[in-house]
Amino acid sequence: MPIKIPLHLPAKEILEKENIFIMDDSRAAKQDIRPLNILILNLMPEKEKTERQLLRLLGNTPLQVNITFLKTATYDAKNTSQYHLEEFYQTFNQVKEKKYDGMIITGAPIELMEFEEVHYWDELKEILDWTERNVTSTLHICWGAQAALYHHYGINKFVLARKCSGVFTHRVLDHTEKLLRGFDDEFIAPHSRNTDISKEALQNHPQLKLLASSDEAGALIISSKDSRRIMITGHLEYEATTLAEEYLRDKEKGIEIVMPENYFPQDNPDKKPANRWRSHAHLFFSNWLNYYVYQETPYEWD
Incomplete structure (x- = not known):
């Protein structure tokens, strides 16, 4: 079924060429069904790229999906045009009286900062608390996952000796979990971060479940016991x-950076890498939307 996006969103043309089933506002208005309403707090600097990545994965769903993009009001993005933000994004004050079936909170390249040093930390804390009453299930990605673990469960991140960058093998730790239904026993996923979360702290927390992890890259997928919060430390x-692109960008800036592991063919940056995690990415997002959003959200919010 289709994903509904604004008529002139730049990602629309790219997704249509990839045969992703999307529709604009005018056609969606004629669909006599109850859509899923998904809110995306996009904290990434290159917002249009992140929009495309997420919309591609949300497009394989059992129902029409309405997307609302959210930006921070207390910090102005520097890498996205003001026109794009004003045209396609809302602030928390504009949505806080509404209910959403699902929400995604992305990562952000600020992981070396203490949480309290982040410009919009107070705003994000308010949003995180708001999700408990107004969102059926929230998916937190990378720094967004670390922020949720810190705010809701008191588990802080720690700085790695060197950046965790590359594509790593992970093991499914709980085959009964619906989120991982259809997953291979082992699967690969990309990581790109300078900080990590203690696997022991996750496993010992009474409100959390560690669902998938890697010997090299650490914890990947974490769920709250009630499944209303999903945290993923990587980037499916x-x-x-x-x-x-991240590696070459940092090299051009003169940043001392390690080459992503298990990524470039023959470890040669001149050779184009293959996407070897696409099928599990689609399965992960499909399972989340189906089992944790669609199957759990009320038909009419009270």
Whole structure:
């Protein structure tokens, strides 16, 4: 079924060429069904890329999906045009009286900062608390996952000796979990971060379940016991070239950076990497939307 996006969103043309089933506002208005309403708090600097990545994965769903993009009011994005933000994004004050079936909170390249040092930390805390009463299930990605673990469960991140960057093998730790239904026993996923979360702290917390992890990259997928919060420390939504773009960007800035592991063919940055995690990315988002959003959300919010 289709995903509904604004008529002139730049990602629309790209997704249509990829045969992703989308529709604009005018056609969606004629669909006599109860859509899923998904709110995306996009904290990434290159917002249009992140929009495309997430919309691609949300487009394979059992029902029409209405997307609302959210931006922070207390910090102005510097890498996205003001026109794009004003045209396609809302602030928390504009949505806080509404209810949403699902929400996604993305990562942000600020992980080396203490949470309290982040410009919009107070605003994000308010949003995180708001999700408990107004969102059926919230999916937190990378720094967004670390922020949720810190705010809701008191588990802080720690700085790694060197950046965790590359594509790593992970093991499913709980085959009964619906979120991982259809997953292979082992699967790969990209990571790109300078900080990590203690697996022991996650496993010992009475309100959390560690669902998948890697010997090399650490914890990947964490769920609250009631399944209303899903935290993923990696980036299943990444495109094939995203890690390469990040690596070359940092090299051009003169940042001392390690080459992404298990990524470039023959460890040669001149060779184009393949997307080897696409099927599990689609399965992960499909399972989340089906089992944790669609199957759990009320038909009419009270």
